[in-house]
Amino acid sequence: MTGEVDRLHEELEELTGHREPTQRRMKGRRTAASWAVLLLGLAYFFLPLVGTLLFSLRERPFLAAYAEMVRDPQIWSSLAYSFAIGVITIVLSIALLVPTAFWVRLRLPRLRPVVEFVTLLPFVVPPIVLVFGLISSYSRPPLPLTGTNTGSDALLVCAYVILSFPYMYRAIDAGLRTIDIRTLTEASQSLGAGWITLIWRVILPNLRVSILSGAFLTLAIVVGEFTIANFLARPMFATYLQLISGNLAYEPAAVALVSFGITWAAMGLIALVGRGSQAKIEITGAH
């Protein structure tokens, strides 16, 4: 029996023998080409980082640029400010979008395209146009917000909440799709829960994972955002980096690497949180 199988194998090899080597060679060539493309891509990705790292190490004594950076009180205050703004943005964005997305899914499914369109508007109205409009509208009565620091902070947060719409909404909506909101709603209402209890204690905990990935992305974008912060004259991290890049030689390189690290950390957290779920594509519009 075994002999029979071997014989058939040999026969098969004889029959297909003239094809296999060429196919294998073609496949090998393709793999080699793929490696070349990949290495080129990685080189393009890493060279600017290497350049920045080397530049930051040029200052003597060794690591002096980093020592300066750590001693600079402004970097800490700008980072703290950026993170605070980021957290407020995320909280407001969740407070606004979770009830909206929930309501649309439960009661107004026909409005879904409309809401989706609205959440995509930040892509149509780029940050520069948004801040242009904000400053034009709110630098005069009845709402002269740009005159005070608090007013500008409020404008900044509002602008960022709008920027966060596309990915926050998509994250929340994707989360809502995976849970049976109708049953959950009926169950909690039959137990006497009101709408606030329902959203706060039932829906929100179920959405934790999907909200987190949207939140980290929002945080990364807010901390790195420059255009809006610059024109509203807010002491954000990116405006600080722009400021020192004009005055100092080596420290900006160190800070740029830190900024890259923040992006990296946010992406890593998203990957960690979203393990098992599909990778999502995001249009950030913060370039």
Next chain:
Amino acid sequence: MFLVIPTSYLVVGSFRDQAGHFTLQNYADLTRPITANAYQASIEISLVTAILGGVLGFGLAYAVISGGLPGPLRTVVMTFSGVASNFAGVPLALAFIFTIGRTGFISVLLNDVLGWNIYGSGFTIYSKLGLEIVYLYFQLPLMVLIIAPAIDGLKKEWREASENAGASTFQYWRHIALPILMPSLLGSMILLFGNSFGAQATAFALTGGFIPLVTILIGGQLSGDVLGNQNLGYALAMGMVAIMGVTLVAYSWLSRRAERWQR
């Protein structure tokens, strides 16, 4: 409220003259050299980076997904792409200045090792070409991210079937893979176009307003009324919104067509 009011303010403002009367003059004035040049520069840079980023990004994505590379590399490249496509603005501009700026390490390396002074031969990072190189840093990975699902949708069986039917690699691409991928490819490139069209921070940080993009011009108008007419600035911004709107509509139409093959 913070999106609609400012936008409608711009819309209304763009139809008014400086005395507050209704006019279409602002839109007619967009053809003046300063604004027309800005649109031209913006469109040119966006087109170049969208097409280059699209083609190269597709190549990279295809190499990683169907190029016979070890599986884990795909995750690595996807994660890198996620980071790089979100790494933009001031730090990105700085990173490139440190790398191929006048004293950047690649410029120095080329000069010392090959004796080739790229700045002597007319190149500068503070130019359109420089800006395009920098933009590609987030355009290319974005392409990798958005085209990956479409490449996943290319079924192995189609390739095998075409090979069995005697088709060459070229015929496979010409008659099967490209027609299927075309809506996704076009849609993705349109998205890249919009992505770079709306970019302001990177260009501003890199050139400080030296290259007159639409976004830079709007920024200049915001900080110092460079156009000398606030309402023309509104019209400029509206033109930009219109272009972004068209790209978004085209993108969603194409991505709906692309979905046919991704079930």
